[in-house]
Amino acid sequence: MNSPRTTLYRDKHNGKLMGVCAGIADYTGVNVFWIRMIAFLSMWPTGGASLLIYFVAGFLLNKKPPYLYRDESEQKYWQGVRQSPKRTAREIRANFRDIDRRLAAVEAHYVSSNPRLTAEIERLR
Incomplete structure (x- = not known):
């Protein structure tokens, strides 16, 4: 380092x-x-x-x-x-996984409550 x-x-x-x-x-x-x-x-x-x-x-x-x-x-x-560099790296990865999980939950909530956005995403698939 x-x-x-x-x-x-x-x-x-x-x-x-x-x-x-x-x-x-x-x-x-x-x-x-x-x-x-x-x-x-x-x-x-x-x-x-x-x-x-x-x-x-x-x-x-x-x-x-x-x-x-x-x-x-x-x-x-x-x-x-x-x-402990390895422990710190594990903690950072865990924090990013937690952020990713929370972001996915926000995204799912927003998309599920917005039918126009859901239709637009389906049309793009």
Whole structure:
């Protein structure tokens, strides 16, 4: 996926230090508090290596563009795409099937209540 919405960024706007945890939270859809807790608690088992990884990520990751998403629903959509692209594609197909079904129902209702239109369609067949 080449979309800038599927890239991991550091989020300086919502970040505390370099914005790495906020960027991971935005990317995964997990609350930033839990990402920060995991990062903080991982310093002891890793002997401080996670702190080094944090700073390396802070220097390597690009800053999040200011207007990456139009609104909250678009942000949630792209988080879903990053988490499970196949599930998102299934949901989109299901939405289109639902729209098609509702459109067919509207069309059937309109055609059945309009005898002139029904006659015109039959004449064209």
